[in-house]
Every structure is written in C-alpha cells, then in structure tokens.
Amino acid sequence: MKGPRVSSGIRKQQILAAAKRCFQRKGYAQTTIDEIAAEYGMSKGSIYWYYPSKKAVLIDLFRVFVEENLNRILTEIGSIRSARDRITAIGEHLTRSLQEDIELYSALVVFWESSFVDESIREMLLEQYRLYDRILTGLLDDGERAGEFVVPDKKIYAALMIAMMEGIIVRQVLSKDLDLAEICRSVSGVMNRLLPEKKSQKRPAGSPNTGKDEG
Amino acid sequence: MKGPRVSSGIRKQQILAAAKRCFQRKGYAQTTIDEIAAEYGMSKGSIYWYYPSKKAVLIDLFRVFVEENLNRILTEIGSIRSARDRITAIGEHLTRSLQEDIELYSALVVFWESSFVDESIREMLLEQYRLYDRILTGLLDDGERAGEFVVPDKKIYAALMIAMMEGIIVRQVLSKDLDLAEICRSVSGVMNRLLPEKKSQKRPAGSPNTGKDEG
DNA sequence: CATAACATACTGACTAGTCAGTTTAGTTCA
DNA sequence: TGAACTAAACTGACTAGTCAGTATGTTATG
Numbered sequence: 001m002k003g004p005r006v007s008s009g010i011r012k013q014q015i016l017a018a019a020k021r022c023f024q025r026k027g028y029a030q031t032t033i034d035e036i037a038a039e040y041g042m043s044k045g046s047i048y049w050y051y052p053s054k055k056a057v058l059i060d061l062f063r064v065f066v067e068e069n070l071n072r073i074l075t076e077i078g079s080i081r082s083a084r085d086r087i088t089a090i091g092e093h094l095t096r097s098l099q100e101d102i103e104l105y106s107a108l109v110v111f112w113e114s115s116f117v118d119e120s121i122r123e124m125l126l127e128q129y130r131l132y133d134r135i136l137t138g139l140l141d142d143g144e145r146a147g148e149f150v151v152p153d154k155k156i157y158a159a160l161m162i163a164m165m166e167g168i169i170v171r172q173v174l175s176k177d178l179d180l181a182e183i184c185r186s187v188s189g190v191m192n193r194l195l196p197e198k199k200s201q202k203r204p205a206g207s208p209n210t211g212k213d214e215g
Numbered sequence: 216m217k218g219p220r221v222s223s224g225i226r227k228q229q230i231l232a233a234a235k236r237c238f239q240r241k242g243y244a245q246t247t248i249d250e251i252a253a254e255y256g257m258s259k260g261s262i263y264w265y266y267p268s269k270k271a272v273l274i275d276l277f278r279v280f281v282e283e284n285l286n287r288i289l290t291e292i293g294s295i296r297s298a299r300d301r302i303t304a305i306g307e308h309l310t311r312s313l314q315e316d317i318e319l320y321s322a323l324v325v326f327w328e329s330s331f332v333d334e335s336i337r338e339m340l341l342e343q344y345r346l347y348d349r350i351l352t353g354l355l356d357d358g359e360r361a362g363e364f365v366v367p368d369k370k371i372y373a374a375l376m377i378a379m380m381e382g383i384i385v386r387q388v389l390s391k392d393l394d395l396a397e398i399c400r401s402v403s404g405v406m407n408r409l410l411p412e413k414k415s416q417k418r419p420a421g422s423p424n425t426g427k428d429e430g
Numbered sequence: 431c432a433t434a435a436c437a438t439a440c441t442g443a444c445t446a447g448t449c450a451g452t453t454t455a456g457t458t459c460a
Numbered sequence: 461t462g463a464a465c466t467a468a469a470c471t472g473a474c475t476a477g478t479c480a481g482t483a484t485g486t487t488a489t490g
Contacts, residue, residue, distance in 0.1 A: 011465085027331045029244030032449060043467045044451085054450065106331065113328040115389060116242045116321065126390050156401050159393055163382025170381050171374070174330060175341050178374055186371050190409060226439080247475060258441045259477085265439095269476065 012050050014040040016064060019057050024106035028058060028114055055118065062111050062124055065104055069097060070131055083143025084192050087161075091188035094165055095180050098172050106173045133158050140195075149195035161191050227265050229255040231279060234272050239321035243273060243329055270333065277326050277339055280319055284312060285346055298358025299407050302376075306403035309380055310395050313387055321388045348373050355410075364410035376406050 018039030022031040033054055037044050051057045073093050077086040098105060115122035136158035140151045151157055164187050172178050233254030237246040248269055252259050266272045288308050292301040313320060330337035351373035355366045366372055379402050387393055 023331075025331060027244070027328045029242070030332045033451080034449080045453095045466055045468075048451070049465060052451095109324070109327050109331075112324050112385065112389060113242045116238075116240060116324075117245045122389070126392075129386065129390055129392070156397060159383075159386070159398055160379065160401060160405065163386060163398075164375065164379050165382065166385050167378025167380065167382035168374075170327065170385065171344065171378060174327060174337070175344055177341075177344070182371060183374055183378075186375060190375065190405065193408075194405065248477080249475080260441050260479090261439075263477070267477095 011042070011046060014042070015047055015050055015057060016061055019061055020103045020107050023058075023061075023110045024103045028110045058110070058114060059121065059124070061107055062121065065107060065111070066124075066128060066131075068101075068104065070128065070135075074135065077139070083139050083146065083148050084195070086139050087191050088188040090161075090165075091184040091191075094168070094187075095184035098169065098180055102173065102176075105169050108169060109173055129162070132162050136161060143195070144198075147198050150198050151195060157191075157194065160194075161187075164190070226257070226261065229257070230262055230265060230272060231276050234276055235318045235322055238273075238276075238325045239318045243325045273325070273329060274336065274339070276322055277336065280322060280326070281339070281343060281346075283316075283319065285343065285350075289350065292354070298354050298361065298363050299410070301354050302406050303403040305376075305380075306399040306406075309383070309402075310399040313384065313395055313399075317388065317391075320384050323384060324388055344377070347377050351376060358410070359413075362413050365413050366410060372406075372409065375409075376402075379405070 015036065018036045019031070021039060022036050025031075026035075033044055033047055036057070037047055047057070051060065073090060076093055077089050080086045080089055111121055111125060115125050133155075137154050140154045140157060143149050144151060168178065168180075168183055168187070172180065230251065233251045234246070236254060237251050240246075241250075248259055248262055251272070252262055262272070266275065288305060291308055292304050295301045295304055326336055326340060330340050348370075352369050355369045355372060358364050359366060383393065383395075383398055383402065387395065
C-alpha cells in the first residue's frame with residue numbers, strides 16, 4: 001500500500017482514532033499494533049514513527065480523553081452563572097458526549113483495567129478524580145456563596161455525582177440499553193434536588209433554577 | 216513442589232482465589248496461567264485439569280461473582296418487609312462486600328473489559344443487569360402495593376440506583392479513597408428520598424419506617 | 431491384611447503460535 | 461539533497477495449551 005503520504009497531524013489523529021475503535025472492539029491487550037495500523041491502511045512502521053510503544057498510544061488516548069471531556073466541560077460551564085444550571089449542563093454534556101463518541105468512553109473501561117498493571121495510567125486516573133472533585137466542589141462553593149443552596153457535605157455530594165455518571169457510562173458502554181436523555185435529565189434532577197434551599201433567604205430574583213423541586 | 220495432594224473442591228477454589236488476586240494485580244491478559252498456578256504452589260497442569268482454558272477460569276470466576284453477590288442480596292433482603300428498609304439493606308450489603316472482598320470487585324472491571332472481546336462474557340453481564348433490574352423493580356412494586364411510596368418511573372429509578380452502585384464500585388476499586396460506609400449510607404438515603412410518599416397518607420420524609428404497618 | 435488394578439490428581443518440559451518492537455529499504459516532498 | 465515518513469520483512473521474547481509420565485488415592489480380590 002504505497003498510497004500518498006498523509007500529513008503528520010492527520011496521521012497521529014488517525015492512529016488515535018484507530019486505537020480507540022480497536023480498543024472498544026477488543027480491549028487493550030487483545031488489540032495488536034498491526035490491527036491499529038490496518039484500520040487506516042497504514043503500516044506498523046507509521047505507528048512507531050509517532051509513538052515509541054503500544055502503551056504510549058494508550059496513554060496519549062487517555063490524554064485526549066481528558067482534554068476532550070473534562071476540559072471541555074470546564075469551558076462549557078464557565079459561561080453559566082447559576083450553579084444549579086451548571087449541574088444541569090454537566091448532565092447534558094454527558095448525554096451528548098456519550099451519544100457522540102461512545103468509543104471514547106469504552107476506552108475509559110480499558111484505562112481502568114490497564115491501571116491495574118500500569119502505575120502511570122493509574123496515576124492519571126486518580127488525577128482525573130481529583131480534577132472532577134475540584135470542579136464539583138468549586139461549583140458547590142459558588143452556589144453557596146451566591147445563596148442558591150446549602151450543601152451539608154460537599155465531598156459526599158461530589159462523590160455521589162461522579163459515581164452516578166461513571167455508573168451510567170459503564171452501563172451505556174456495556175449494554176447500550178439506557179434512554180440516555182431521560183437518564184441524564186434524571187441525574188441533574190436528582191443532584192439538584194439533593195441541594196436544599198438556603199433557609200434564611202429567598203431564592204435570588206431571576207435565578208433560572210431548573211430543578212423541578214417540589215419541596 | 217510435591218506436597219500432599221489437595222481435594223478436588225479445594226483446588227478449584229484455590230484456582231479461583233488465585234485468579235481473582237492475579238487479575239486484580241495485572242488484569243486478565245497480563246496474567247499468565249503460570250502466575251495463577253504459582254499463587255498456591257500448584258502447576259500449570261493442575262489448572263488445565265480443572266479448566267479447559269484460561270477464559271474458562273475467567274468465566275467461572277464471574278459465575279462465582281454473581282452467586283456471591285446478587286443471589287446473596289436476594290437472600291438478605293428476603294426477610295425484610297419494608298421496601299425502604301430493603302433499599303437500605305442493599306446499600307449496607309454493598310458496603311460490607313466492598314470491604315470484605317475488593318478483589319472480587321476488581322475482577323468486575325476485568326469482566327467489563329473482557330466483554331469487549333468475548334460474547335459470552337458480554338451476555339453474562341447483560342443478564343446481570345437484567346437480574347438487578349428485576350430485583351429493584353420487584354422491590355418497588357412491593358413498596359407501592361404496601362402503600363409505602365409511589366414511583367413515577369421504575370425503570371429510571373432502577374437504572375439510577377444501579378449506576379450509583381457501580382460508580383462507587385469503580386471508584387473504590389481504582390482509588391480506594393472513599394469513606395465507604397458514609398457513601399453507601401448516602402446512596403440509600405438518596406434513593407429513599409427519591410421515593411415520594413403516597414399522597415393519601417402522611418409520613419415525614421426520611422422517617423425510619425419500621426415496616427410493621429400495612430399488609 | 432496385602433497387593434493388584436484402576437481412577438484421579440498433578441507435574442513440568444515442550445510445542446506452536448503470537449506479537450511488540452526493530453531493521454532495512456525504500457518514497458515523498460520541501 | 462536530505463529529512464520526514466512509510467512499508468514490509470524480520471527477530472526474539474513470551475505464553476497458552478499439550479501430553480507423557482508420575483504420584484496418590486480407592487476398590488476388588490485372595
């Protein structure tokens with residue numbers, strides 16, 4: 001296959017896209033470098049031109065995962081004032097990205113398993129948890145400061161929300177049987193309902209407050 | 216190692232225990248049959264005496280996982296009347312088993328990844344979801360019949376509860392940084408709070424509910 | 431009891447295959 | 461030209477699974 005060569009940037013993207021697809025189909029260990037190469041009709045040599053090892057591809061894929069998801073969330077919610085609305089936005093973000101790129105989330109399960117073997121992947125995952133925790137804690141702080149709600153225990157709250165989202169990811173990746181839109185709406189609803197109104201003051205005027213709270 | 220031979224039942228248990236430990240440490244593909252054998256000082260041949268392949272060990276381990284967890288839950292909640300109390304009991308069961316046998320739950324992540332490659336493992340996982348769904352839906356039906364609460368959408372409710380629990384499992388397996396007891400109590404709390412009281416009768420939200428009423 | 435005959439449990443060297451990574455020999459393009 | 465890039469053949473470490481042989485019961489028989 002001596003087709004015209006492809007520009008460097010594209011090739012790297014192709015390698016990651018191919019790896020993502022292969023890992024979803026066969027997991028990490030069962031995927032061979034040759035299979036990844038075949039996905040876009042390139043050869044093994046091309047992959048080793050861009051990456052020093054198979055593991056390096058996995059790690060770079062994880063980097064992309066973090067960038068494409070966590071950092072994008074930050075941008076998206078950055079423009080939203082109300083903390084409650086931000087929670088809703090996070091739910092919507094999850095719905096959308098699960099629909100758009102289920103392969104990337106399948107790769108997440110691959111990362112999880114790989115973290116058993118590989119310390120650096122494990123460390124990246126833990127860092128991801130810390131990042132999530134920071135985002136949510138910050139959000140809750142903002143909401144409290146703005147008088148939107150009070151949070152009895154921020155750590156618990158953050159952990160529950162992360163757990164719910166990861167649980168949904170797992171199920172969708174494995175069985176694809178959820179009505180995502182419905183589920184994610186429920187998650188936002190639940191998480192909003194868990195935040196009691198601040199007792200001493202009325203809801204700030206003009207606060208959109210998406211929660212269908214009945215009490 | 217020519218020690219005295221071990222009875223058939225014990226050996227099989229040993230193989231599963233060894234596999235469980237090895238899979239937690241290195242994942243499925245990275246674990247060699249020799250490593251599993253070494254764990255209890257047996258030889259490769261012994262494993263192949265009991266199992267036809269490495270995959271068969273994994274599948275049997277999953278069978279044990281299902282038996283040890285799902286079926287045990289059924290027994291535990293079987294003797295509890297109140298549906299709300301059963302939800303609490305499920306939370307407590309999760310806390311306990313996560314503390315007792317984190318290795319088995321690590322294996323769950325291995326099963327997830329393996330399901331990408333192996334259709335039979337995938338089918339077992341889906342069956343597990345169906346089982347969970349049945350348990351929870353049955354529980355909600357009972358609670359409604361007994362007048363404990365009403366559930367707007369049982370499917371959603373079941374999916375959310377499963378997601379929360381699996382999310383907690385993932386995080387605990389990977390980072391072990393949660394205060395499990397606290398978190399699991401919160402899950403029961405949340406799930407109970409999501410169940411509105413039946414309109415026609417009054418009971419303060421979050422009340423313990425002894426389950427000695429109604430019929 | 432003894433011991434032969436059979437059944438079950440186990441061993442570990444070996445085979446056959448796989449696949450990550452390397453090498454070599456190009457091709458393309460600035 | 462030469463550096464970036466690609467293809468394809470190759471190497472060698474590694475490992476799932478096999479199997480001939482051994483050890484340890486268990487039962488049958490005198």
